[in-house]
Amino acid sequence: MTFTLGKINPNILRAEVALWDAIPLLSSLMIDTAFLGSRVLPLVEETAEDWYVAHRHDSPDGSYSLQIFVWPPGTETKIHDHSSWGVYCCAVGSIFEERYERLDDGSRLDHARLRKTRQRTWSIEDGASSVLPHDEGIHRVGNPGNEVAISVHLYGPRLGEVDGRDYDVSCDYVCDRRED
Numbered sequence: 694m695t696f697t698l699g700k701i702n703p704n705i706l707r708a709e710v711a712l713w714d715a716i717p718l719l720s721s722l723m724i725d726t727a728f729l730g731s732r733v734l735p736l737v738e739e740t741a742e743d744w745y746v747a748h749r750h751d752s753p754d755g756s757y758s759l760q761i762f763v764w765p766p767g768t769e770t771k772i773h774d775h776s777s778w779g780v781y782c783c784a785v786g787s788i789f790e791e792r793y794e795r796l797d798d799g800s801r802l803d804h805a806r807l808r809k810t811r812q813r814t815w816s817i818e819d820g821a822s823s824v825l826p827h828d829e830g831i832h833r834v835g836n837p838g839n840e841v842a843i844s845v846h847l848y849g850p851r852l853g854e855v856d857g858r859d860y861d862v863s864c865d866y867v868c869d870r871r872e873d
């Protein structure tokens with residue numbers, strides 16, 4: 694007997710399966726006092742103007758990337774997506790996340806029309822947020838509060854050359870994002 698995936702994108706399916714493994718792994722880090730004490734809590738004293746990645750560990754085979762983000766008050770990302778799956782938890786303070794869906798069919802170069810579908814905040818007791826690659830994970834993350842926030846992110850392998858895409862809803866624009 695053979696099975697067909699029909700219209701299911703096998704890359705998305707693989708990403709969903711990987712997410713189920715990644716969520717408990719990341720959740721276990723959130724109660725790992727040695728990890729939090731050595732890698733996360735010292736960052737509370739950081740004074741930066743914009744958000745940044747304070748620590749990053751990429752697996753040698755490219756299968757995952759663990760990254761710790763610092764969010765000074767009032768900072769936020771562009772609306773963006775990723776070329777990989779991703780899971781994150783907010784370890785210190787709280788961050789907001791807006792999620793978007795794409796309304797156009799992707800046929801026009803540099804054009805994307807988005808609609809915000811939901812918004813919420815995440816604190817350590819809220820567990821993990823997750824994104825699937827490309828259109829399945831368009832979001833914006835930021836810190837609307839008055840105190841620094843710190844989040845821990847686990848990303849899977851990239852499905853393409855670029856890191857992801859950045860969107861500008863004011864002019865329905867999208868462009869590839871490459872790492873520095």
Ligand SMILES: [Fe+2]
Pocket residue numbers: 773774775832834
């Ligand atoms: Fe993101």
